[in-house]
Amino acid sequence: MPINPDAVGVTGDPVRHSWTSRDVLLYALGVGAGAADPLQELELTTENSMDTDLVVLPTMAVVLGVGGTGAFGAIGTFNPAMLVHGEQAITLHGPIPTKGEVETVGTITGIYDKVKGAVVEVTSTSTDTQTGQALFTNVMSAFIRGEGGFGGERGPSGPRNVAPDRAPDHTVTYETRTDQALLYRLSGDRNPLHSDPAFAAFGGFDRPILHGLCTYGFTGRGLLHLLCGSDPARFTSMEGRFSSPVLPGEALTVNAWETGDGEAVFQTLGGDGRVVLDAGRVTFAAA
């Protein structure tokens, strides 16, 4: 059945999700905080250390905004095995509290015909149920292979957030662990593609692959340290496109180029130097 381009504008039911410091700490460990040196990054990995207070990684917005893609069903039936995560953007309206509850509402904001497949974009906003304030916005873009050719608009194209032709202004390399996905999945995405070798084989992979959003979290953690003095209150937005699967155990190198006041473009490279998260852009506030 072809994709229904009239699904643009459809909004899903609101979904509530609550969290505690345990979830915050688990997410931080899942994206590598404390792994290189457990005496560093204590503000991300502990809630009761004497010299620091717990803060929440901005990229945790992607797991706390769970349920934002509920409108997805309106696009029609398709083979979920053909869906890949294309792009992810987050906007932070303030620092995420170390415990709380959000209500998330998502709307289909774009359906594009790329001929070889369809792109579906969902924009969701999560509101703090205590204060009524919007906490963060997620824009998730999915590419569904084989579902193009339905006669829809092609949508935005062309290069974006291109890295300047010079050495990066900032760079950091993090090791991921071979069992990284086993930990990251406890933050919510239990897709066995990331844990079960038998299931991964059905998907055509030699072994389970890392969650794209885990790479995204490692990257956001790197950008937080490189550009925001490790202060989540200064981290205002981040976007990027998933360009290659990552295997757990690969090193990830985050390269960033400052392109203006409070903005930078970035790329994340896998262990062999290929780009795994591309066309990245991050914005941040002054200290």
Add this chain to the structure above:
Amino acid sequence: MPINPDAVGVTGDPVRHSWTSRDVLLYALGVGAGAADPLQELELTTENSMDTDLVVLPTMAVVLGVGGTGAFGAIGTFNPAMLVHGEQAITLHGPIPTKGEVETVGTITGIYDKVKGAVVEVTSTSTDTQTGQALFTNVMSAFIRGEGGFGGERGPSGPRNVAPDRAPDHTVTYETRTDQALLYRLSGDRNPLHSDPAFAAFGGFDRPILHGLCTYGFTGRGLLHLLCGSDPARFTSMEGRFSSPVLPGEALTVNAWETGDGEAVFQTLGGDGRVVLDAGRVTFAAA
């Protein structure tokens, strides 16, 4: 104020604790499951793999039986910084379900005067609130330095569960990670002695030490594989005495000697070969 030996027999209020597969998986990762090879031990680290079903590590009884030591207050006031975990025994009355709820009731079953300190033993039983069946029993023994000399009984003494004078029948070595305690603590014990270098320094340690019960969990996992064919239903009991602090990052070697039908004694050694969990005994059922 001296220890009150008449507190023997005092029972604490019942405490309920529930868990889901997320807690089961988090505990297993906290005691090293999947770390050496994420494609092994899937029965401990995943709930949706095609070739295996999730099972619960028997030593998870020590965290699910939380609240069993509520009677402890009856012994009188003492400096909690002087308390160290002495011994831990668990008895499994059947395999622990992958989700559920237990009600735990603990009783002070022994107070002993060791002159240099007091030993307080609490025995707690945890009952499945759905079935009404006892699931497991914990016996926790604490040593409180400086609280001896109150004129109580000395209690049991002399060597127990002595390793035979021959090479072990079974042995396995596991690496722990330098950030192992940051993960293990999410199973419940957030004592900053295991995470905060500033707090650990107050306790006289150069850096945070591993939870004794994390060493206990690594050991129980090793015994499960070595002696029970990795089947928790065959694992019926385990006891041991904490004899030396472990630093995260040390390797742990579990040595076991079969001493009869369905029983073995064991020792766990730290990275330098010293004994860190001593006088161990484990019982198990035939396949």
